[in-house]
Amino acid sequence: MLKSICPLCNGLYEIKYNCFSCNAKMTDEGPIVNFMDDYSPYLLDEITSKVDGAERDECIHIFRCPNCGTRERFSIERKAF
Template sequence: MSLCPLCNGMASVETKCSTCHNQMNDQGRLLDYFDDYSAYLDIDGMKLFDGIENDAREQKCPHVFYCTNCDKENTILIQEI
């Protein structure tokens, strides 16, 4: 079983907005935004239908990053360890 260094507070990622070049904020796992109970479901099982190809097989955790300056959202795949 692998784990996400961002979800577990072991690392941080700094990424700039491609539109305005401001710092984007990590808003957590994409899977947690699916419905009210998705945060409580099995992570590996959720990856099978999240719409991101190969994230389960390649052990990557999709995180939502948000720019407060221009309201742009990006999903970035974080390599699990």
């Protein structure tokens, strides 16, 4: 069985996103599991629901804009390495 891992959590590479508001480069604040306390319970469904077969296994990361403070969630696809 191949094990799929999140490349961001494992430091394999970085993914850059630009802020939707001001277009500055957003910084990865880590997987959303680190922010559980800040987020409402409904998000738990997203985190715990795994697609059968794990073909679209995703790690949700929080990206924050250092310029305007906007936070966005991005789904990072886990891959087998």
